[in-house]
Amino acid sequence: MDRQMVYADLNLPRNSGLDSSLPPSLPKDVCQGPPWHQFALKFACAGIIVLILIVVGLSVSVISLIQKSSIEKSSVHVQENKNGTTERPGLLECPKHWHPLPGKCLFLSPTLSSWNNSLANCSTEESRLLLIQDQEELKLIQNLINEEGILYWTGLHFVLSEKSWKWINGSFLNSDMFQITGDAGENRCALISQKKVFSENCDSENKWICQTELKSVRNKECPDC
Helix, strand or coil: CCCCCCCCCCCCCCCCCHHCCCCCCCCCCCCCCHHHHHHHHHHHHHHHHHHHHHHHHHHHHHHHHHHHHHHHHHHHHHHHHHHHHHHEEEEEEEEEEEECCCEEEEEEEECCCHHHHHHHHHHHHHCCCCCCCCHHHEEEEEEEHHCCCCEEEEEEEEEECCCCEEEEECCCCCCCCEEEECCCCCCCCEEEEEEEEEEEEECCCCCEEEEECCCCEEEEEECCC
């Protein structure tokens, strides 16, 4: 007996098996989030970028300042080394032929002149006639006078209108410092000797004493010395 083949057409829904295994689709706007959330995210990103730019700018500025300060310090150090090798500050010294005293230098003239001319001679030497500060200084000055009986003009003269002995710097004589031997009157000026202070006519001719301040002298140094 022959077998008979029976054909039947099956009408099944297309992709029915696949559709049953997939989950239902989600709404389109679920993954995007609300608008305020997107705005906050963009604002945060912009803030981070600005902060990074500020940090970078500050870093560059700090590095530039450090480099500038280092260059300036190096320049100063080089200049100091250069100055140290070429010259150094010396001690306070008196000019040649001047005698040192505490805080001043004295010049004892070898020639004779009137008080006014002596005043002018000291001025030409960038100095002034002697001003005596106290009794101790008076003794030091008298010790410089090596000849007895030699008199030297000082910067002290009698002012008739004020009836007082007055120094050329405008201060009055302290009577406790020393006594002046001689008259106190018109055209009288004071002289100093080894032992005393005398009053004499300002037009008479005597030696004189100039004073100047101690001066700082810079001594050149030889780099190879």
